[in-house]
Each structure stands twice: as structure tokens, then as C-alpha cells.
Amino acid sequence: MASLQGNKDCYALVLLIIVSFYTTHADGDMIGVCYGMLSDSLPSQNEVVNLLKSNNIGKVRLYDANQGALEALQNSGIEVIVAVGNAEVEKIAGDQAAANGWMNDKITAFYPSVDIKYIAVGNEVFANRAYVSYLLPAMKNIQTALRNANLQNDIKVSTPHAMSVLNSSFPPSQGTFGEDMSSILQFLSDNDSPFMANVYPYFSYKDNPDSISADYALFRSMSTVVNDGSLMYNNLFDAMVDTFISAMEKLGHSNIPIVITETGWPSAGNVVATVDNARTYNNNLIKHVLSNAGTPKRPGRAIDTYIFSLFNENQEVGDEEERHFGLFETNKIPLYTVSSSPESSRGLKVVYIYLTVV
Template sequence: MAFSSNSASEKPFRVTMLLLLGLLMSHIGASGAVGVCYGRNGDNLPSQADVVNLYKANNIGQMRIYDPDQATLQALKGSNIQLILDVPKDKLQELTDSAKAGDWVQQNVLAYSADVKFRYIAVGNEIHPADAEAKSVLPAMQNVHNAIAAANLQGQIKVSTSIDTTLVVNPSPPSAGTFSPEASSYIIPIIQFLAQNGAPLLVNVYPYFAYIDPILPTSIPPRKSACLTHAQYAGLEKAGAPNLEIVISESGWPSEGNPAATVENAGTYYRNLIGHVNGNTGTPRKPGKAIETYLFAMFDENLKAAGTEQHFGVFSPSKEQKYQLTFA
């Protein structure tokens, strides 16, 4: 069921958005910019060259891709679009070998670095401490960083990893948030590496999933959503890195597949988030600096699991905008 702009049932949704966005602005101190994640898990999507042209036509200056797709990297040459490039999950163990990491960086980063503006290398996406790949994340990060540093590009290209919000427990009140004992042994050495090298932690934030949590009564999701971000900072402070910056590497709202997943709700979420990022109004901790945020995602992807997962795109595969967003 859609929440119309005049419906009383939209009030909790609006409260969720206000609380979440207020906390994002109160706690994140990276340079403000809006990017969009470019996933390719569909069989009806435009060519990579057309996608890059669509970014440029809509003044989207930052992109995230989830593997070093050569056609995308070729299309990005000379575009001035800043890029987050992921190391895919199935490559993490391989890149614990420094020589193989050097080869990967040479082939996928250095070969393009004169013409493509790499911003971050995300070594793994939402790897959990119990995953078999977890032990490979930090060594792979170190090896990728070393290869970039050997080319004297460590000041331009930062190496990080992207986590979700589940590594933090006790999120209510947010100040009680802390990394779980299982997560601490995994994430604290990573945090230390990031702090040493001036790199941010990349975090995927999805208030939508808290909002639809069937366990929680209607009055709770707004507070739960706010905790998603606030508690991350409490966790970082307890981990000894209170000044570590966070980049929101994914945040989105689906337009179909659930009563709360409507074009109206998704459009409200994206417009409000973009407005805060582009406002550059500053934060109490870092006046004059807004958040750096990547919307998820550029397109609906029809090869994902049926349901909401297929409907996170801000554009349709035909390159039509769903929400009339202004990115710049």
C-alpha cells in the first residue's frame, strides 16, 4: 500500500527519514558528494558506455562498481567521474599473496589511473567475521595499499572495506553501541589500518530493513533506523578511532515488493538524503562538511532475487528516472 502525501500513515515514514538524516548529518564528517552504485545484475541494462553517459547527463559525479569490469573502466576514461572499485569476494584470498595483489592493482587500477579517477578501493563488501573470507580482508587490504603506494598514488586512492550495520550490537540507546565480541577481533585491526592511512570506513546503511522489521511495533522503527548510523560511531569511539570518517557506500529504498516499498516512499527517501548531502550545512562536530553518500542503485536489476531486491534502481533499464532527482 502506498503512503500518499496526505496520509496519516506516512507520518512514521517521515519521522524515520528525519531522524536518520539528522543523525547522518550530526555524525559524519566526510566531504559531501552524491554518487550512485552501478550494479550490472540484469539482462536488460544499457551498455557501459551508455551508462557513463547517463551519469554525466545527470551530473552524477561519483560511481561505485562491484568488480573491475573492463568495459566500464574503459568507458570511464576522461569522464571525471570519481570511482569506488570493489575487490570481489572471490578474489580476497588470492590477494593475500602480495605478488597477485600487485598484478591485480596493475591490471585494474594503474593501467587506468591516468584517465580514471579512482577514489577508494573497497576490499570486500559486507564480509562478516564468521565468513571464510574474513581472515583474508586485512591482508588483502594491506597488499592492495602497498601496490598503490609503490606507484605513489596512496594520497589519491584510499583502500578500505565496506561493512553493514550488523557488526554493532546494543544500538539502543545509540551511545551504547559497540562492536560485538565476534566482530571486534575482525574489525578493530581494520579500523587501525584505516586510521594509519587516512582512509574512511565504508558503511552500507539501509533504514528500510529496520522500518519493515515485523518484530518491532510501528512506533519503534524510526528510533531503530536512527540507531543504524549513530551506533556505528559509538562503536568506533569504543574501538579507539573517534575521528575515523565514514562514507555511506550504499543507501537505498525499494519501489516495489513490499507495502512500504513504493515509488512515493523511495522518492521521498532519496530526495531528502540528496538534499542533506548537497546542503553542505555542516555538522556540530565538523562544521561546513557534509556526508559523502552513494545511492543504491543506478538500475533495477532483474536477475536479483524476486521481490524488493529487484527494485532499488533510481533509473529504469530504459534509462528513465523514477523520482526526478537532482544530483548536483
């Protein structure tokens, strides 16, 4: 997905967000949202930032370096992924001065008043062959621009990948890349940057309902579904994440951290795209991520995860479901209740935040 994202008269207790705190930071900071803008009726960017803050959403992914959004995010305390759009990759790849200019205009002009953590160069570039040859040179030029600004230790450069970059994905231990990822992985390793992946159990389940159960896709299975040697999987999300990790290991990179830059479930547009399934997936995803359980290959290692998406986007192209991934309608009314449970705190202090919309 290049970028994805019931008539309701009244809501009471529409959001229950539970944030578990370590002594030094909030577990809730591991959950973010993707702020896509492919709609003709979005609220103002200041309203969006207020919506994020009022719902205790501490991370947001932008799909470009939108100036209005960056201005609104100043001094918000929200951690941000800023993107180099796919259409900009070729120019930045071929011209260090262009990369320096982008850095000056889009990053140093706002940092540190905007808490920029990552720069995502392109999105699912291997799914659009026109930009593949420019991707690594663009990443290197952005890294050089970061170094010139002395920000290389504060902001990391990466690029999000779709599952389609994998050649083999089952079982997870047999994951391999179908694309030549060696140079990109070496870049990530050299610069202490994470591997970024867009992970959608929804599409795997929708396309393979006879071989993948709803319980496995929606985190509802209480027992092992896939036995991969010594690794046991009861949810498809972990299996997909570990497939990427296995593919990296086979190329000699076993320690690159992984960030899930997109995951979600649509609430309409397909027989399995329902409000109930979307609610179930996102609630169980949040609970799983906040539990710090990690995955079978990397147990106990938290994974930064971004839910796609903040709003339904009526100008998203593709099948109807693509326009229904939002947690909120563009009038800021939530599509369904989002919650995580006290069990996810694992004995840590829990703060309950209730938001009521009428």
C-alpha cells in the first residue's frame, strides 16, 4: 500500500486508552498512527494535533514533509516520522545540494521544536519499479545532509517496505527477500537505523480465507496455529514480522531493529472489512504491542508500531476498502471504540484516560 488509510448520533465512552509507564518512559509511546491526507474534508492541522494529544497518541507518521502539519506539531511532544515522497526520490538521489536543501527546509527548520525521530525515504518503493534505482542513493544523500546538520545521532533514515519484497514468507523462519536488499540493509546497519515494514494481516487473510483463520489474523487464537521448529505462533502479525527478521538474518543482519510503519484493518469495503473486525484487530494489536511480548524470534523486545490510519480517506485510490482504514471519520468522530487492557501493563503502573464525545 502506497498510503492507506454507520451513522453515529452520539458516543459515550468512545475511547478508552490505557498507557502503561516504565520508570523512564511510557509504553504508550510505542503506538502511533499514520496521518494520511487523501481526503477532501480533513480537519485543520491544528485540530488534528489537538485530536492526537487529547487521545494520548504520542507518535505520528507523515507521508511527506507537509509544512502545515510540521508547524502544527511544533512543541506538541508528539514524535514524528517525516517522509521524502516517492516523487522526490529521484531528484534527491541525483543531487546532494537538493538533499541539503530538503534537509534545511523540511527538517532543520522545525527540529527540535518538532520531535522528528525518523526520515522515511519513499514508501514501498520496490512496489513501484520507477524509483528503485534511486532509493539507496537518495537515502545516502539524506544521511549526508543529516551529518552536515550534525543530526545523524538524533534522526535516523530508513525506507518502508511492503510484504511484496519477500520471496518466501512461510514458515517465518524461511523468510527470504526477493529483491536485492543487501546494500540497503548494510546502510541501515552502518547508520544504526531500523528496518521499516508495512504489515497487514488483513490482506493475507482476505486473500487466503481457506488457509488463514480469522482468529489467527485478529489475535484471537488462544493456542499455537503455526509451529515453526522451536517457534510457536498464535497470531499472523508476529509471523509476518518474524518473516522480515528471518530474511534479514539470511543476509547477515540479525540485529537491525524493526519498526512497523503501517498496520491496520478496514471497517468497510469488503465482506471481512467490518467495524467489528477492525475494532478487534486494532484493540488486540495495541494490547499485544503494549505487552512488550515482542515476537517469537525477538521475545521481550518492544516494536514501535503505527496504526493505519488516523482518518478514513475518501480520495484514496484502489478498492473501496482502501478508503476505510481510519480510526476516525474526518469530522473527528471515531469509527469504533479503541482500548487496551490492564493485562498489557504486566504489573506496571497504569493510567486510564477516558474521552467522551457527545
